[in-house]
Amino acid sequence: MQSAQGFNQLASILSNPILNTDSYKASHYLQYPPGVSAMFSYIESRGGRYERTLFFGLQMLLKEYLCRPVTVAMIDEARAFFSAHGEPFNEAGWRHVVEHCGGYLPVRIRAVPEGSVVPTHNVLVTVECDDPQAFWLASYLETMLLRVWYPVTVATQSWYLRKLIRASLLRSSDDLSQLPFKLHDFGARGVSSAESAAIGGAAHLVSFMGSDTVLGVVAANHYYNETMAAFSVPAAEHSTITAWGREREIDAYRNMIERFGKPGAIVSVVSDSYDLFAALDAWGTELKQAVLDSGGTLVIRPDSGDPRTIVLQTLRSLEASFGSVTNSKGRRVLNNVRVIQGDGVNPDSIAAILAAMDEAGFAADNIVFGMGGALLQQINRDTQRFAMKCSAIRIGDAWHDVAKDPVTDHAKRSMKGRLTLLRHRRTGEYRTATLPLAWDEQTAAGEWDDALITVFDSGRLLADLSLADIRSRAHADEMDGSGAVGPSDV
Known part of the structure; x- marks a missing residue:
């Protein structure tokens, strides 16, 4: 019983938005200039590993953390914590939220639609609070809202890897329909928490439909209105x-073949427990007929050694036993068998393996990648240099620009003013602009649309997107055959 009570207390703490912040935020309401009545903040990627970011994950955060009201019990809990923690507590401000706002935070959040691929150095999210008694919320929420960096970065990396794999398929395969299943999520055990598995795992599914991260699939289904976001197959460990x-x-x-092999089925069998090469020989001799008779596809998983070398050795061994056919691209496709590489998989090794396979005359059909730590864990906020900054405050009735520009690092310069994101109707170009909009020859009225939509206002979720819509938006460029990237882009 004590264990269950402890769990319930932890769940309560994690669900209290007043505590979902940094300690120093508690004192900030006392630090702003007199007369401030509204605040405006924004989120951007200030550059990083990739030149564009695929926006995803805000809807999860809003549904989980901001669509439930603050309660008096939450205020009491937070007051007790901060008073013992050494920080002041804005009890009057939070009681205003409960008594005058029904517990719902009086903030307006606008964002680019999820699935949008936006060049870095552009505003992705804006947060505005024009309640004079709670204006500080636009900054107080930074800690929670800026965690959107994680699903955005996972989704961005997977998007670029989809482009890389797609380019390889275009060069070597007759079947592009397999693309959504070419990069499988193996990352659940390598992340820092169940929440990371859920959020990061869902983000990967914007670009792919294969996953063994159960919580990621559950999260995608739950938060993005999907029946089943991803699939898996029986596999040996x-x-x-x-x-x-x-x-x-x-x-x-x-x-494994007797239990799971049947016409049309896929069975994955790790085969390096002792001697990979002896196992490959067995698969091609005494087990070969069982594989053929099953009518299914055997997927061999080598799980040790240099990935590039081992994949080629495995493919050559399987080709010698099961044979291959040559497709219209002049590349060889194995009969009845495939390879899944799940060890040492990262963007660089995927590019190297695909290049080596192409050079050896093997189609990309023959390989599936399983990506673990590099997919969900080997990234951080600095991968895309995410930041959330205040860019304007209102004192009395007048808005004033706010910005930082450190002389020691101009890359950390922040934008100023009340911001929005524009998108050109014809070219799809994005451009951050300041409100009120001032049209000129560079941004002629009628040619640009406001790319941000209001997704949240005072406790109400105003946009509830489906994963299907997000996927369609993210990969719209594939419809006209564009959007391929090369290894240097990854």
Whole structure:
């Protein structure tokens, strides 16, 4: 019973928006100039590994954290914490939220539609609070809202990898329909928390439909109105092979085919528990007929060694046993078998493996990638240099620009004014602009649309997008055959 109570207390803490912040935020309401009545902040990627970002994940954060009202109990909990923690507490401000706003935060959040691919150095989200008693909320929420960097960065990396793999398929394959299943999420055990698995795992699914990160699929279904966002197949792990003992390794493999092999099915079997090359030989001799008779596709997973070298060795061994056909691109496609590489997979190794396969005459059809830590964990806020900054305050009735410009690092210069994002109707170009809009020869009225939409206002979610719509927006460039990238872009 004590354990259950402890869990419930933790869940309560994580769901209290007053505590979902940094300690120093508690004192900031006392630090602003007298007379401030409104505040405006924005989020941007200030550059980084990729030149564009795929915006995704804000809807999850809003649904989970801001669509429930603040309560008196939450205020009491936060007051007790901050008083013991050494920080002042704005009890009057939070009680105003409960008593005059029904507990819903009086903030307006506008954002580019999720699935939009926007060049860096542009505003992606704006947060405005024009309630004089709670204007500071536009900055107080920074800690929680800026965590959108994580799903955006995961979604961006997966988007670029989809472009890379797509380019390889265009060069070497007759079947582009396999693209959504070429990069499988293996990252659940390598992340820092269940919440990271859910958020990052969902972000990957903007570009792909294969995942073993259950919480990511559940999150995509739940927060983005999807019936089933991704799929998986029966697959062996080392314990299910080694439990048979080395002397019965072939029996373990045969069991996989007997249990899961059937016409049209895919069965993945890790085969390096002892001697990969001996296992490949067994698959191509005494187990070959069982594979053929099953009518399914056997996917071999080598899980150790240099990825580029091992993939080529595995492909050549399987080709010698099962044969191949040559497609219209002059590349060879294995019969009945494929390879999934799940060890040492990152953007660089994917590019290297695909290039080596192409040079050796193998189609990209033959490979699926399983990506773990590099997909969901080997990124951080600085990967795309995300920041949320106040850019304007209202004192009395007049708005004033706010910005930083450190002499020691001009890359950290922030934008000023009340901002929005414009998109050119014909070219699709994005441009950050200041409100009120001042049209000139560079941004002629009638040629540009406001690309930001109001997604949240005072506790109400105003946009509830589906994953299907987000995927369509993210990959719209594929419809006209454009959008391919090369290894240097990844």
